[in-house]
Amino acid sequence: MSLQPPALDPKSLAPYTGCGYPEPYRARVLPREVRRVGDALGLTRIGINVTTLAPGRESSMRHWHTHEDEFVYVLEGELLLRTDAGEQPLTAGMCAGFPAGSRDGHQLVNRGARPALYMVVSNRDPEDMAHYSDADVDLMWNAPHARGRMTRRDGTPY
């Protein structure tokens, strides 16, 4: 019997399979399946996504948020967490947290042989911007003046 609201089986949701990044970054992320669990449950103050990341792919480019705490929890498989502390393998049941405004950029990389499943949680703040950490990533996510738009670091659009 299927669950009724306010309960939900995330596997019942159709995944978002796109990626807001321009190339060449998009190809480093996809294929990736994002199930927008919080949206499906009517939550507006927190965002909850359950994501499947293919072997060899990156959850995002290494980044940090100005106004949103972010939390990741590994559900299946293994992911490499990359931050200023270096690289740390996270297996099911392990997690990491990134306070808003902390300039230590993070990303998860699936260097395993099978898909990895993880949950991403954040508060939602319309003032939020994301800055990218790695020198080879010429990317910025701008808000609120250009909400949801990616630009190069110098502000020029893709």
Added chain:
Amino acid sequence: MSLQPPALDPKSLAPYTGCGYPEPYRARVLPREVRRVGDALGLTRIGINVTTLAPGRESSMRHWHTHEDEFVYVLEGELLLRTDAGEQPLTAGMCAGFPAGSRDGHQLVNRGARPALYMVVSNRDPEDMAHYSDADVDLMWNAPHARGRMTRRDGTPY
């Protein structure tokens, strides 16, 4: 090798084993172990707890929040979700969400034979209050005028 911040293994945290409820409600909850993962990671805009609930126990009394979205995700075992929709069993990988201000009270009950493990997520809002749904629960959690204090429904203290 143990994880370094911003990574964390929740099992490495000492649990909170108390309960803010007065009796007779406390005895319906304990033993329960709450690992305050978000606090340990320095998060202040979202709260993240990983909780172990013993067989026969209730996660909380059935309640809803005025200013905080709440989200629960089952990690191990089975929990019965009680809401206005009735009772629904949730197994590992299933979840539920409760938007701030929605008056449909919820609780999780462990009717299984083994401990259940689940994650609880919310935004944090100092204006938040919790109201209790069941006629046999004469309880209110008041904020901000009496932050974190439990009273009877008529406002008298325990």
